[in-house]
Structure formats: structure tokens, C-alpha cells
Amino acid sequence: MPVIEGIMIERIKQSTIKITTRSVKILIDPFEAPGDPVDLILITHNHYDHCDKECIEKVRKKDTVIIGSETCPREIDGIEIMKPNETREIHGVRIESVHAYNLNKPFHRKGECLGYVINIEGKRVYHAGDTDRIPEMKALGDIDIAMLPVGGKYTMDADEAAAAVNEDIKPKVAIPMHYGDVVGSSADAYRFKDLCETEVVIL
């Protein structure tokens, strides 16, 4: 499993990311992930490739905290809803919810989806969710690791994501996601890598 900036990060598929430290396991946007139990599940929005019922039931245990956006189904037992620009402390991890939305497409409206900034092991890790290059990205503060969608069609594409990295977010490391399953291919990830002025890790 790749260790980036001292944190183990695995991209399972699409935008499904698993973060593992000595003390906590976090799964973001569960979609067809293996059934290892996790402590915290973060869901950016309700679309099937980000909020997979079977997967959530497989990886949740008794004390797993599940956080989702306003549009996430309330059938998920115990789900806690966050709105953009809120903060929660869970299992010693500080979670900040941030905006994620489309500018020129209809799929993700402002306020319905989230990105997350996860403060873990002294680092700030940003999972952008399904979003275009939005003005709020400039105000994220210092980001060590940024995970951004690059597949286009439903989100920004590789060129737009690279511009967000170079001009808005300026993270130490960037990771492309949201390609290879529903939309986009590894070519998008490599184009993103070519265009970024920062280190890019393709998972």
C-alpha cells in the first residue's frame, strides 16, 4: 500500500479512497470496496458510484461513524449529515466539509455534494468529491495531499484539475481519481500528471 507524506493511501476504484494510520481507518466514497472494517466512512454525495449500500454494510462495524452530505439516503443507519463549511472531530481526526459542485454541468449542484479536508497525522488531506474547479478551492488553506477528479463529463477534466492544483490548491502531492470505471481512463490520470507542477502519485 503506498505511503504518501507518511499516510497510507489506497485508491480502490473511482473516488473510493482508503486512508490508514496506526490509529484509524477511513473509507471515502464507498463503492465496491473490500469488506475490511473501517472506523469512519465519509460520503461526498448520493450517486451510486460514491454511496454503495452493499459496500457500506460490509465495512461498517458497531462504532463506525458515517458522515454524508445533505442528499445521502437517511436509510443509512446512524448517518450524520454535514453541510459545507462545518467541522467535526471523530476518532481524533478533524474533518472539515467543503463545497463540491459543477459550474457548467447539471450533475452536482451547489450545496448537495461535499468535499472533505481530513486533518490526520499532522497533515491536511483533501478529497474533492465530484466537482469542477470551483473558486472555493483557493480558500482551502495549506493542503499536503489533494485528491481530485480528472475523468471529465461529470466533473472537471485532467486539464482543469491540473490548473486547480497549480494555481489554486498548491498541494505537496496530488492524486487523480474518478477515472477508469464510470468515466475516463488512465490516460486522464497521466495527462493530469504531465500538467501538474507538483508531485503526482497515480494509485
Next chain:
Amino acid sequence: MKYKFIDDLTSDVMFEAYGKTLEELFSNAADAMFSVICQKGKVQAKDIKEVAVEAESEGKLLIGWLQELIGMVDVDEMFFSRFDVLSIRKVADHGKRTLWTLKARVFGEPISPEKGGTVVKAVTNYGFKLEKTPKGFKARVSLDI
């Protein structure tokens, strides 16, 4: 009956679609979805697009098919009114994993606002079900609008 709407929440539309075969079920599910997206009766089958989708199960193939069509509305700027599902096949992939494939031809015309309905943003996973029935197949699909 080809399909019926069973729930109409503020941000979701849920329907059940039926078919004697999987091909018919998939076609009827697309029919149901486009009766939300546009005024299907007014959309002429003037242009043809080919669609191919792959997935690990019949259920995921149905979700993938509908999601592909949602994307095509935006990318190709078209409304569709006829869905010929040519084949749905279970094929082995390296002898281990199962893979389902779909091939279809869909017919429609360029988007015009006066024929528009409600924008469908995506298929959601909650509430989704595909099952065999004595008469064929039945699927329950929830759409984020």
C-alpha cells in the same frame, strides 16, 4: 405494463420497470427514465447512437446503462425516445470474473428546451433492486433529480 413510478420524493424519483427478457427490461427502464428527462412523445427518433456497457453483474449493468444515457444527454446534447437493446450477454473474463456486456442502439434528436422535462443527475444505489419474477424480470431504480 412497461414501467410504473412508485415514489416521487423531492430529490429522487423511483420507478419499477418490467420485461419478459433482460433486454426488454433495460429498454423499458430507459423509457421510464426518459419520460422524466424529456417529453418523450414529442422526441423523434431521428438520430442513432450506439451504446456499449460492461459490468460485473446484471444489476450493475443496468445502473451503468442508465448512467451512460444520462451522460449522453449532456455530452451529445440529445434527448432519446427509443431504446433498442440488441444484446445482453454474460461473458467470462479470464475464466474467473464474470462480466456482463450490453449493446444497444438509441434513437433521438438534439435537445430543444420546449421538449425538456426534469434534469436527471444520476442513478442512486439505495432502493435499487433487480430480480427475476415468474413473468420475467423486474427492477426498481431510483434517480437523483
